[in-house]
Amino acid sequence: MRRAVLALIATAAIVVGLLHYKTTSAPKSLRIALGSATPGGASQPSPASSATSPSGPSPSTGPSPSTAVAGQTRTITGPVEQNQFGPVQVQITVTGSHITAVKTLQLPTDRARSAYISSVAGPLLTQEATQAQSANIDSISGASYTSYSFAESLQAAISQAGLSS
Amino acid sequence: MGTVFTLDLVTDLPEAELAPGIDDAFAWLRWVDDTFSTYKPGSEISRLRRGELSPEQCHTEVRGVLAACRQLTEETEGYFDAWAGPTRALDPSGLVKGWAAERASGMLSAAGATDHCLNAAGDIALAGAPAPGQPWRIGIAHPLVPQRLTTVVAVGEGGVATSGTAERGCHVVNPHTGRPAVGLASVTVIGPSLAAADAYATAAVAMGTDAPVWLSSLDGYESFVLDAAGHLWRSAGFAALQVA
Numbered sequence: 001m002r003r004a005v006l007a008l009i010a011t012a013a014i015v016v017g018l019l020h021y022k023t024t025s026a027p028k029s030l031r032i033a034l035g036s037a038t039p040g041g042a043s044q045p046s047p048a049s050s051a052t053s054p055s056g057p058s059p060s061t062g063p064s065p066s067t068a069v070a071g072q073t074r075t076i077t078g079p080v081e082q083n084q085f086g087p088v089q090v091q092i093t094v095t096g097s098h099i100t101a102v103k104t105l106q107l108p109t110d111r112a113r114s115a116y117i118s119s120v121a122g123p124l125l126t127q128e129a130t131q132a133q134s135a136n137i138d139s140i141s142g143a144s145y146t147s148y149s150f151a152e153s154l155q156a157a158i159s160q161a162g163l164s165s
Numbered sequence: 166m167g168t169v170f171t172l173d174l175v176t177d178l179p180e181a182e183l184a185p186g187i188d189d190a191f192a193w194l195r196w197v198d199d200t201f202s203t204y205k206p207g208s209e210i211s212r213l214r215r216g217e218l219s220p221e222q223c224h225t226e227v228r229g230v231l232a233a234c235r236q237l238t239e240e241t242e243g244y245f246d247a248w249a250g251p252t253r254a255l256d257p258s259g260l261v262k263g264w265a266a267e268r269a270s271g272m273l274s275a276a277g278a279t280d281h282c283l284n285a286a287g288d289i290a291l292a293g294a295p296a297p298g299q300p301w302r303i304g305i306a307h308p309l310v311p312q313r314l315t316t317v318v319a320v321g322e323g324g325v326a327t328s329g330t331a332e333r334g335c336h337v338v339n340p341h342t343g344r345p346a347v348g349l350a351s352v353t354v355i356g357p358s359l360a361a362a363d364a365y366a367t368a369a370v371a372m373g374t375d376a377p378v379w380l381s382s383l384d385g386y387e388s389f390v391l392d393a394a395g396h397l398w399r400s401a402g403f404a405a406l407q408v409a
Contacts, residue, residue, distance in 0.1 A: 137317055138173060138295055139284045141327045141353060142306025 078157030080106060090153040094161045170194060170266075174273070174281035175295055186276020190269040194285075197265040200224060203256055214254045230257050230264065233360075241368035242379065249340035263326050263363025266290045270359070289325040290359045302408065308351040308391060315391060318406040324359025328352050328366035337370045348373035350393050355406065356386035 078090040089106035170191075176183065202208045209227050212218040220231060234247040234257050247257040262285050270283050270290035280293030282301055291301045300319035307315045308329045318325070328337070329351035337346045352369040354362040365386060369376035377398045380388040387406060390398040 137302045137304040137314075139171070139282050139289050139301070140287070140304045140306050140314070141284075141289050141325045142287045142308065142329075142351070 074161065076157045076161045077105065078153035078155075078160070081153045088153055090157055092154070092157045092161065094163070170286070171284040172273075172281060173284075174278045175293070176278060176280065178277055183276060183278050186273060186278060189276065190272040193269055193272060194265055197226075197261065200227060201230070201257065201261045201265075203254075203258065210255060210257065230261060231255075233264070233364075234260060237364045237368070241365070243340055244371040244379075245364050245368035246340035246371075249338055249343075251338055251345075259328070259367030260360060260364045262286065263288045263290075263324060264360035267324060267359040287327050288359060288363050291320060291324065292322050294321070305353050305389065315397075316389070317408050318355065318403075319408045320355055320406060323355065323357045324362040325353065325355050326359060326362035326366045327354075328363070328370045337367070339371050339373065346371045346373050348393055349376060350391045350395075352376060352380075352391075353389040354380070354383075354386055355388070355403075356383070362386060 073093060073095045076092050076094060078092070080087045080089045082088075087106045089104065091105050172187070174183075199205060200208055201210050203210055203214070205211060209218060209223050213220065213223065213227075220228060223231075231247070234245070237245040237260065238247075245259060247259065248255055250256040266283055266285035266288055267290050270281065270292055273279075273281055273283070274292050278292075280295065281291075282295070283290040287306070289303060291303075295301055300321055302317055302319055303325050304314040304317050305325075305327060329349075338344065339346045349370050349372075352366045354366040354369070356362050356365075365380070365383060365388070369380055369388065369390070372379060374392060376390055377400075380386075380390070380400055383400075386400075387403040388400045389403050392398075
């Protein structure tokens with residue numbers, strides 16, 4: 001029986017579907033971010049303006065869109081997103097037109113509580129951490145890390161990678 | 166809110182046959198986020214909170230979730246309370262994630278992806294098996310020691326939900342005292358419905374160190390508690406699920 005690992009990168013407007021079939025190595029689980037688009041994104045029906053919105057993006061450098069070349073591996077870093085606990089920054093690795101890794105470069109560390117979340121949940125967001133104690137496990141249940149900032153930085157990285165379509 | 170979903174599926178079917186069902190399941194999850202997210206000012210929940218909508222004007226699914234929340238408040242002796250958060254504003258998040266993932270899991274199975282593991286930011290919906298006769302092996306993250314697992318369980322179909330006091334940096338409030346719940350680092354609940362497991366785990370965190378008594382009364386659900394001092398408690402049938 002083939003094992004297919006399906007990873008979907010979903011933003012409010014875009015779904016990029018990837019299907020990896022098992023070879024001799026363990027199938028990879030890719031982390032995806034769902035649902036949190038930049039306010040005002042193409043298919044968002046809800047109004048963008050509101051006093052209750054989280055703080056907007058503050059990119060450290062301007063995005064530089066790149067184009068996909070089959071087989072080429074690129075690393076794209078998303079902007080630093082600020083939330084009430086601190087900075088969040090996501091980096092993706094792209095091979096050809098497939099996202100093969102998602103990594104958090106920055107997570108809030110300046111408060112005890114957010115440092116706790118970062119230290120526990122941050123590693124769960126990376127492929128390396130999943131494999132670090134994977135010992136034949138299929139998945140991990142644990143403290144959730146739900147972050148608007150994470151998804152914004154990720155979505156920006158996806159756009160920079162030229163994967164939006 | 167940016168919720169991270171991971172789907173592992175085991176199948177002999179070609180991608181083309183499964184892709185529409187998978188797309189539908191993820192469209193559902195996006196719809197749930199658009200409708201229920203307290204981070205989205207245009208969501209029905211946000212509009213309800215601001216009084217721009219009455220419950221009767223809300224979508225059927227929203228009304229269903231609110232009714233389930235009220236039922237859960239009774240079932241959990243008041244400890245699951247979608248109206249008892251830090252700001253007293255309606256927040257059904259303790260149920261919505263598990264509920265949405267459970268529904269998505271049903272959609273995937275109906276579409277032919279009958280063997281899958283859908284991880285919704287730490288709450289997991291399981292269907293079928295990773296290989297014939299094999300259980301899913303689920304690691305439970307240690308809430309206090311980074312990158313470690315407390316234990317590994319072998320489970321069949323159903324849900325594995327974990328709640329903790331440090332999720333999202335928000336307090337879990339004890340609805341009876343109005344104060345932040347302390348005492349427990351994390352609670353894991355395993356059983357046939359991920360939605361129920363999610364709500365029960367949330368309620369248990371609010372109960373604090375009294376949670377084991379109530380958790381023991383749950384029929385068909387096993388649970389595992391780690392308190393803030395690092396002590397473990399397991400329900401009667403939990404040890405039988407553990408493989409490591």
